[in-house]
Amino acid sequence: MEKFETLTSVPTPFPQDNVDTDIIIPAPYLKTIKRTGLGIHAFETVRYDDQGQLTGDAVFDREPYVGSSTILIAGDNFGCGSSREHAPWAITDMGYRCIIAPSFADIFASNCVKNGILTISVDQDVVDYLAADGGNGLEITVDLPSQTIRGSNGKIFSFDFNPVHKTMLMNGLDEIGQTLESADAISAFEAKQKLSQPWLYNRDV
Amino acid sequence: MPHTMYDKIWSDHVVEDRGDGIALIYIDRHLIHEVTSPQAFEGLRLKGRTLRRPAAIIAVPDHNVPTKDRHMPNPDASSAEQLAELDKNVVAFGVEFIPMSDVRQGIVHVTGPELGMTQPGVTMVCGDSHTSTHGAFGALAFGIGTSEIEHCFATQTLLLKRAKNMRVTVDGKLPIGCSAKDMALAIIGKIGTGGGTGHVIEYAGSAIRDLSMEGRMTLCNMSIEAGARSGMVSPDEKTFNYIRGREWAPKAGQWDVAVSYWKSLASDGDAVFDKEVTLDASDIVPQVTWGNSPEDVVPVTGHVPAPTDYASASKQKAVEKSLYYMGLTAGQSIESIKIDRVFVGSCTNSRIEDLREAAAVVKGKKIADHIIEALIVPGSGLVKLQAEEEGLDEIFLEAGFEWREAGCSMCLGMNPDKAGPGERVASTSNRNFVGRQGAGSRTHLVSPAMAVAAGIAGHFVDVRTLDTGEA
Numbered sequence: 001m002e003k004f005e006t007l008t009s010v011p012t013p014f015p016q017d018n019v020d021t022d023i024i025i026p027a028p029y030l031k032t033i034k035r036t037g038l039g040i041h042a043f044e045t046v047r048y049d050d051q052g053q054l055t056g057d058a059v060f061d062r063e064p065y066v067g068s069s070t071i072l073i074a075g076d077n078f079g080c081g082s083s084r085e086h087a088p089w090a091i092t093d094m095g096y097r098c099i100i101a102p103s104f105a106d107i108f109a110s111n112c113v114k115n116g117i118l119t120i121s122v123d124q125d126v127v128d129y130l131a132a133d134g135g136n137g138l139e140i141t142v143d144l145p146s147q148t149i150r151g152s153n154g155k156i157f158s159f160d161f162n163p164v165h166k167t168m169l170m171n172g173l174d175e176i177g178q179t180l181e182s183a184d185a186i187s188a189f190e191a192k193q194k195l196s197q198p199w200l201y202n203r204d205v
Numbered sequence: 206m207p208h209t210m211y212d213k214i215w216s217d218h219v220v221e222d223r224g225d226g227i228a229l230i231y232i233d234r235h236l237i238h239e240v241t242s243p244q245a246f247e248g249l250r251l252k253g254r255t256l257r258r259p260a261a262i263i264a265v266p267d268h269n270v271p272t273k274d275r276h277m278p279n280p281d282a283s284s285a286e287q288l289a290e291l292d293k294n295v296v297a298f299g300v301e302f303i304p305m306s307d308v309r310q311g312i313v314h315v316t317g318p319e320l321g322m323t324q325p326g327v328t329m330v331c332g333d334s335h336t337s338t339h340g341a342f343g344a345l346a347f348g349i350g351t352s353e354i355e356h357c358f359a360t361q362t363l364l365l366k367r368a369k370n371m372r373v374t375v376d377g378k379l380p381i382g383c384s385a386k387d388m389a390l391a392i393i394g395k396i397g398t399g400g401g402t403g404h405v406i407e408y409a410g411s412a413i414r415d416l417s418m419e420g421r422m423t424l425c426n427m428s429i430e431a432g433a434r435s436g437m438v439s440p441d442e443k444t445f446n447y448i449r450g451r452e453w454a455p456k457a458g459q460w461d462v463a464v465s466y467w468k469s470l471a472s473d474g475d476a477v478f479d480k481e482v483t484l485d486a487s488d489i490v491p492q493v494t495w496g497n498s499p500e501d502v503v504p505v506t507g508h509v510p511a512p513t514d515y516a517s518a519s520k521q522k523a524v525e526k527s528l529y530y531m532g533l534t535a536g537q538s539i540e541s542i543k544i545d546r547v548f549v550g551s552c553t554n555s556r557i558e559d560l561r562e563a564a565a566v567v568k569g570k571k572i573a574d575h576i577i578e579a580l581i582v583p584g585s586g587l588v589k590l591q592a593e594e595e596g597l598d599e600i601f602l603e604a605g606f607e608w609r610e611a612g613c614s615m616c617l618g619m620n621p622d623k624a625g626p627g628e629r630v631a632s633t634s635n636r637n638f639v640g641r642q643g644a645g646s647r648t649h650l651v652s653p654a655m656a657v658a659a660g661i662a663g664h665f666v667d668v669r670t671l672d673t674g675e676a
Contacts, residue, residue, distance in 0.1 A: 015519075018398055020636075022636070027641070031240070031269065084240075107350060110349075110350065114352035162226075175364060176356050182229060186257075186362055190361075199454075199456065199459040203260040203261075204258070
């Protein structure tokens with residue numbers, strides 16, 4: 001996973017509330033057995049017309065965002081709905097590495113961390129300020145080490161972020177590889193649980 | 206210090222505390238299906254890793270499976286490929302698999318409980334947000350993404366952040382004609398789709414105790430629609446009776462110890478919850494959603510709202526958009542909304558009790574002439590068999606409904622069961638998102654009784670006033 005430190009970009013303003021995972025990536029595209037190539041279908045109902053033609057009117061497809069914006073400014077409860085990791089895969093495939101919103105749905109936010117996407121929750125007025133910067137074509141900078149966002153006019157906003165997730169993102173760690181180092185602790189847990197709740201192990205041979 | 210049920214199950218599964226509310230949590234049960242697992246298996250392969258504990262996993266195909274003509278090849282090549290990938294992976298990695306031809310095959314969240322895999326106090330995951338369903342048994346069950354599936358495959362653990370505790374207390378008697386679905390929708394209407402974000406919901410109160418296991422599953426299923434990754438109900442005799450004798454249940458010599466452990470899981474009387482919500486069940490009336498978020502819900506006796514009914518500018522805009530997409534006019538009565546299709550099924554409402562509830566309304570009636578298709582899709586082969594033993598299939602077929610094989614069906618547009626652009630569905634599923642049941646489809650979420658009642662009347666109707674022909 002790519003390491004995350006700072007990111008500078010004109011952010012894409014998409015401040016709609018309750019954007020669900022079916023909007024981010026509709027179910028028919030979940031039939032893939034790969035993680036890549038979902039970007040063209042991302043936000044399909046927003047970007048394509050009834051005939052399946054890309055309208056070019058959606059913010060994602062307009063200058064100066066298309067092909068270069070790496071920061072998405074979203075609305076409240078972004079990513080609600082299903083657990084499909086295809087949602088962050090699609091967003092990654094579009095080129096985004098950071099999403100800023102008033103709040104995120106839990107599973108979506110967790111899926112983002114695993115894919116190196118930084119999700120930042122800040123107050124609505126901060127989101128509005130940054131969305132306006134995006135609308136005006138101004139760059140903003142997200143700095144994970146100092147947990148700050150620099151907007152226009154030198155405005156600095158700080159944000160909270162879980163320290164464990166911060167370490168993961170900044171080091172681009174293989175989480176599974178790390179957990180496997182705790183194999184002994186996992187085995188010890190299982191041995192203990194097998195004594196107290198043997199019925200949970202009826203199927204193990 | 207007093208503890209909630211969630212606190213207790215969490216503590217009992219901590220392998221390592223990593224600080225800042227994060228811990229490595231042991232996972233007891235893992236359900237997989239064809240849609241979210243292929244990339245996780247691929248991840249294992251790329252790193253040369255194996256499954257830590259295959260005995261904890263069951264695989265069932267559900268999202269892509271056709272609900273009719275199963276002897277024919279799958280009509281969609283990419284669905285077929287995804288299903289074939291699961292067939293291949295379960296063999297390569299040694300996972301117990303319940304194929305389409307097995308009578309136990311069904312929607313993962315129907316199959317898990319039927320196997321007795323779902324038990325109080327277990328941690329249970331699946332790459333599907335409706336895994337919250339299993340909390341009905343007092344399990345800590347939640348949906349995960351594919352990276353977490355892979356993590357769980359390799360380590361039988363997940364690195365999780367502890368959630369906050371929320372309690373939704375529902376006291377009083379649920380009126381006749383209302384069911385757990387109406388309760389779930391009423392709760393979401395009250396707290397909103399973000400109301401439970403960051404929390405695990407425990408449902409408590411006399412109305413919850415009165416619910417059957419099926420009803421509790423419906424309620425916990427929709428916790429995610431309120432933003433909560435898990436919902437749970439304290440286990441009781443109903444829970445124990447449901448589990449007893451099932452394939453994965455504790456054996457005779459283990460049963461008493463298991464039950465006494467299960468009884469110890471209930472939240473302590475003086476446990477403190479971060480958030481409390483209360484509802485009176487007797488106030489609940491049959492619910493119908495009108496918009497593109499499950500929180501867009503009103504009683505069947507109500508009207509489609511106007512954007513100006515809402516204070517915030519963003520909500521006003523969202524309402525305006527939803528009314529346009531849904532083809533509705535502000536102020537029109539819910540009962541005036543004509544429907545084109547009926548769908549009774551999904552992990553929310555496809556269990557035997559749901560089918561009985563629907564059949565009681567349908568008995569001796571016919572669906573309205575203009576209905577394009579009315580599907581009854583049992584949640585598993587076992588539910589289907591049980592319903593057929595009770596003669597429910599005959600009741601549905603005589604009324605003009607189709608009687609299908611088990612699967613996710615029209616809940617989401619991944620298999621042949623879809624609604625066309627502009628078509629309006631009275632649906633017992635869980636999400637009314639834009640395009641959820643097919644591009645341009647219009648979904649109204651309702652209970653099984655309300656869905657079939659709408660099919661008979663041709664428009665939404667208060668099932669309490671519809672003559673059911675029953676005494």
